[in-house]
Amino acid sequence: MFKKVLIANRGEIAVRVARACRELDVRSVAVYSTPDRDSAVVRLADEAIRIGPAAPAKSYLNAAAVLEAAAQSGADAIHPGYGFLSESPDFADACLAQGITLIGPPASVMARLGDKTSARALMRGAGLPLLPGSVEALDPHAAEDLARRIGFPVIVKAAAGGGGRGMTVVDDADRFADEYRRTQSTAQMLFGDGRVYVEKYLPKARHVEVQVLCDGHGNAVHLGERDCTVQRRHQKLVEETPAPALPEGLAERMGRSAVEGALAVGYTGVGTFEFLLAPDGSFYFMEVNCRIQVEHPVTEMVTGVDLVQQQLKVAAGNELELSQADIGLRGVAIECRINAEDPAAGFVPAPGPVERLVVPGGPFVRVDTHVRQGDVIPPHYDSLLAKLVVWAPRREEAIARMLRALDEFEVSGPGIKTTRTFLAEVLSHPRFRTAEHSTSLVDDLLSGKL
Incomplete structure (x- = not known):
């Protein structure tokens, strides 16, 4: 096992990693920007080093x-969390060059899966089902010809994209050329890579992902699926496991596909295979996230497996402690992301000083947060304040527990707004309660269609 792990992140995921290190008797090092000098991870870690001013680039x-x-x-490993440098092959190579273990897959695997067109080609070769579309970047004329052949609507995606950015849905041929070029420009601006590709768009799909865990000795397991259908602009708001109302046997088929895809590319560590689920029960590979996911706690709640500790153990060279037969899913877990955003103003960030903070409690309620009363939420970073997670034996009980916990959650201060009440509205909607929702649920609610 590692002697000392540097946590190259901030916020709740940095706190999560520090706690995992403490339980494994591994020393931790926090890095922080100037506005984060009094942050939770700085207090929890064994050491802390300032690495620059507020701007993330610095x-x-x-x-x-x-x-x-x-x-x-003197750290011998770096845990990158999610976001920031977590899926950077260049950073992975730089760590390797300095003799430091980056907790994640090898740089070569990260590069091949981080490029969405490369990932589609690899997974097609591994036998995973793909939506109709291209497996390479195309010029605008070839892309429009393909879009006409597979039929509108289509979605144009950045090859180097991630986090729900760099994607445009195009409903008809008249708009295609302009939207394709606009998405190319956006991709170049966001990712420094203007390559985009075309894929068939499913307007009433569900978003279901599979958690995998692989070691460096050829062993791999999946830990069930998560439903991440509740989204706004491709950003997840609510996640749950198991995915509700799946046809019999579908979850296991998706899990096997994810494991086969991971083994085909030599994946190590934790990773997430994301799929779109069509109304007819067919599923299609979308992408692989080469890191721990924001929504990993719901998997931990139903499996009892500490995914961050497993990351650390596998990265240290250990073989998996678990076989597929050891992994059982019990009950239902739901996660809501509490963001410092104002839903009434188009979800604009709403940071500021936290004058009052009351987190919910009670049985089977988990709150992952880096915020305490008296902190100032800075405007420079992601707006996530906390992840509220609940567990119950059945889905209807989990929804009721989450609504109760959301009602207890209080965050207030000058300028601060949160998504708490909006999330309660989503969970209370009949479409969500009956698991008849799709990725359009939030947009339909905001537009007044529901």
Whole structure:
């Protein structure tokens, strides 16, 4: 096992990693920007090193500063969390060059799966089902010809995209050329890579993902599926496991497909295979996330497996402690992301000082947060304040427990707004309660269609 792990992140995921390290008797090193100097992970970690000012490009995205902090502290591994440098092959290569273990898949695997067109080609070769579309970037004329052949609506996606950004749904041929070029420009601006590809768009689909765990010895398991259908602009708001109302046997088929895909590319660590589920029960591969996911707690709640500890053990060279037969799913878990955003103003960020914070409690309620009363939520980073997670034996009981917990959750201060009441509205809607919702649920609610 590692002696010292540097946590190259902030917020609740940094706290989560620090706690896992403490339980494994591994020393942890926090890095922080100037506005995060009094943050929770700085208080929890064994050491803390300032790496730059507020701007992410000068702190958490500054690979040289992170590596310098690792060298200064004597860390033998880096946990990147999610976001920031977590899926950067260049950073993975830089860690390797300095003799530091990056907790994640090898750089070569990360590069092949991080490029969405490459990932589609790899998974097609592994036998996973794909939506009709391209497995390479196309020029606008070839892309329009393909879109006409597979039929509108289609979605144009950035090859180097992620986090729900760099995607445009096109409903008809008249708009295609302009939207394709606009998405290319957006992809270039966001990711420094203007390549985009075309895929058939399913307007009434569900978003279901599978958690995998692989070691470096050829062993791999899946830990069930998560339903991430409740989204706004491709950003997840609510996640649950198991995915409700799936046809018999479908979850296991998706799990096997994910494991086969992971083994085909030599994946190691935790990863998430994302699928679209069509109304007729067919499923299609979308992408692989080469990191721990924001929504990992729901999987932990139903399996009893600490995914972050498993990340650390596998990265240290250990063989998997679990076989597929060891993994059982019990009950239902739901996660709501509490963001510092104002739903009444188009979900604009609403940071500020936290004058009052009351987190819910009671049986089977988990709150992952980095915020305490008196903290100031800075405007420079992601707006996630907390992840509220509940467990219950049955789905209707889990929904009731989540609604109760949301009602107890209080965050207030000058300028602060949260998504708490909006999330309660989503969970209370008949379409969600009966598991008849699709990825359009939130947009339909906001537009007044429901």
